[in-house]
Amino acid sequence: MDELIIKATKGQIEEFKESFLWSDIVNELISLEARAIQEYDLVGEPHVDDNGYKVVPNSSETLIHLGDIKGRRKAVQYFLSIPDILLQILEDTEDDDEHK
DSSP, rough: OOOOOOOOOHHHHHHHHHHHHHHHHHHHHHHHHHHHHHHHHTHHHHHHHHTTTTOOHHHHHHHHHHHHHHHHHHHHHHHHHHHHHHHHHHHHHHHHHHHO
């Protein structure tokens, strides 16, 4: 895997983390996660699909759905951590450069 090259500076990333834009993104991601949690409570329950048909999920459909929800929640946590990941990469790069 190629090494990730970060074009932003540490200061730009820290400023971004304090921005209204990032705040709006965080709020949307938290909302997405909250909807996934609510959806988790309904998994396996009979429901009406988009065409008006009653659906009674079987166990394999339920497990797939639970995996989908878990994946979305993990993705949200990853997206929320991206600025910190970028900062850590920059710090690690600085440490490597100092040791050379």
